[in-house]
Structures are given as C-alpha cells and as structure tokens.
Amino acid sequence: MSEAKRVAxxxxxNRGLGKAIARGLAETGAHVIVTARTEEAAHRAADELLADGLSASGHQLDIADPASVARAMADVGYQYGQLDILVNNAGIAIDRGQAAASADMEKVRATLETNIMGTWRCCTAAIPEMKKNGYGRIVNVTSHMGTFGEMGTGSVSYRVSKAGINTLTCILAAELKDDGILVNAASPGKVDTRLAYGKANSTPDEAADTFVWLATLPPDGPTGGLYFRRRPLAW
Incomplete structure (x- = not known):
C-alpha cells in the first residue's frame, strides 16, 4: 500500500448510495474496503471496482453486530497499517408512516440499534486506528428528516435515529478536533434507491459527491457540520 494512498x-x-460513495472515493485514488453483511456481497461489489482498475477489497461487516464491527476495523488496521476514512452509510428504514404515539417498539429498537448504535460502534472501533496516524475523516449519512427544521410526523424511529446521528457527529467533532480527525454529516436528499419509495430527486452518483468531498477534506476543513450538496444544512 502506497504511503500516499488513503484507506477508506x-x-x-455493496449497493445504492454506499456503492456510489465507494466508487467515488476509489476514483480519488483511495483504497476502498467495500463492506456488506455477507462476505460474498462485499467481494462481488469490490470486484466491480477492481475490474475498472480501481483499488478496492471486500470485507464482511454487519454494523448491528459488535463482534463484526470490531473484527472489520481491526483487520483493516492490521492489513494496511492505517484507517483514514470512515463513511457510515449503512442503515435501515422500516417504519415509514409510523407514529410516535402508537409506535411498534420492536421496529424502534431495531432501527436505533442499527442506525445510531451501529454508526456509533463503527466510530469507536475506527477512531483508535485513525489516532495512530493522526489523521481521520468520518462522514455520517443522515437525513433531512432528522433535522428540527423538517421534523414532522411519520417514520418516527428513523427520524429519532438520524437526529441521534446528528448529535453524535457534533460531540465526536468536538472531542477529536485536536487529533487531526474531522467529523461531519450529510444528507443525501431523496436518492434513487430502494429507500426513496419512488420519490427521488437525485441519483446515487450525484448524491455521493458531497460524501466524497467531506471524506477528502484538507486539514483545515470544517468539522461538526451538516451538509447537503456541499452546502451547510440547518440542524
């Protein structure tokens, strides 16, 4: 691994927005570890990048499984000697239309466990590897639906989980500001993936641009911010 090549x-x-972000980062010259809940899916998606002459590898990672997260981040640090970029894209949306007053608490539990706890455990596993080299970029995928300005009814556990990711982003940015690690969040908007329910206003490749930008910020770049199409978005 070239010293100048970042590891992400x-x-x-393995699909959708995450796949587009992985390709975008690989096109900047980074080596990208493509992850999915199954080893087969991760390697299949990585092979597509390799076939285009990009630098990539696959690794199984289930963010809802603490052992899987710990193993993946440790393997990256051991194999490459660095972990420079973490994009927390994985998440679920299983409660469309659900009201807070009559919530299915099992769906709430599953959503929070995956979206907020999964993102959080990925951060805590990656940060020690980033600190070893005094460099890191963490980008969290959030949503307009998790901002106070667009808080409304329906999809309650999804909204709460994304609001939690926004809070986590701010706290980690403050904690890590002297460690060379920048932490930001971005909303992709309504992307043409299976989570959009047919109401997309951008393609995965178009939405990925902001995440690639945040993942490759210079040392004096912003931290603790929320963005949409490279512009600040009100929390």
Whole structure:
C-alpha cells in the first residue's frame, strides 16, 4: 500500500448510495474496503471496482453486530497499517408512516440499534486506528428528516435515529478536533434507491459527491457540520 494512498471503509457499500460513495472515493485514488453483511456481497461489489482498475477489497461487516464491527476495523488496521476514512452509510428504514404515539417498539429498537448504535460502534472501533496516524475523516449519512427544521410526523424511529446521528457527529467533532480527525454529516436528499419509495430527486452518483468531498477534506476543513450538496444544512 502506497504511503500516499488513503484507506477508506464505507459501510453498506455493496449497493445504492454506499456503492456510489465507494466508487467515488476509489476514483480519488483511495483504497476502498467495500463492506456488506455477507462476505460474498462485499467481494462481488469490490470486484466491480477492481475490474475498472480501481483499488478496492471486500470485507464482511454487519454494523448491528459488535463482534463484526470490531473484527472489520481491526483487520483493516492490521492489513494496511492505517484507517483514514470512515463513511457510515449503512442503515435501515422500516417504519415509514409510523407514529410516535402508537409506535411498534420492536421496529424502534431495531432501527436505533442499527442506525445510531451501529454508526456509533463503527466510530469507536475506527477512531483508535485513525489516532495512530493522526489523521481521520468520518462522514455520517443522515437525513433531512432528522433535522428540527423538517421534523414532522411519520417514520418516527428513523427520524429519532438520524437526529441521534446528528448529535453524535457534533460531540465526536468536538472531542477529536485536536487529533487531526474531522467529523461531519450529510444528507443525501431523496436518492434513487430502494429507500426513496419512488420519490427521488437525485441519483446515487450525484448524491455521493458531497460524501466524497467531506471524506477528502484538507486539514483545515470544517468539522461538526451538516451538509447537503456541499452546502451547510440547518440542524
């Protein structure tokens, strides 16, 4: 691995937005670890990048499984000697239309466990590897639906999980500001993936641009911000 080549982990990157982010990062010259809940899916997506002459490898990663997260981040650090970029893309949306007053608490539990706890455990596993080299970029995928300005009814556990990711982003950015690690969040908007329910306003490749930009910020780049199409978005 070239000393100048950054090593990036993108969670849930075997399809949709995550796959587009992985490709975008690989096109900047980074080595991208493509992850999915199964080893087969991860390697299949990585092989597509390799076939295009890009630098990539696959690794199984289930963000809802603490052992899987710990193993993946440790393997990256051991194999490459560095972990420079983490894009927390993996997540679920299983409660469309659900109201807070009559919530299915099992769906709430599953959503929070995956979206907020999964993102959080990926951060805590990756940060020690980043600190070893005094460099890191963490980008969390959030949503307009998790901002106070667009908080409304329906999809309650999804909204709460994304609001939690926004909070986590701010706290980690403050904690890590002196460690060379920048932490930001971005909303992709309504992307043409299976989570859009047919109401997309951008393609995965178009949405990926902001995440690639945040993942490759210079040392004096922003931290603790929320963005949409490279512009600040009100929390």
């Amino acid at each position: 982990v993108v969670t849930g990157s």
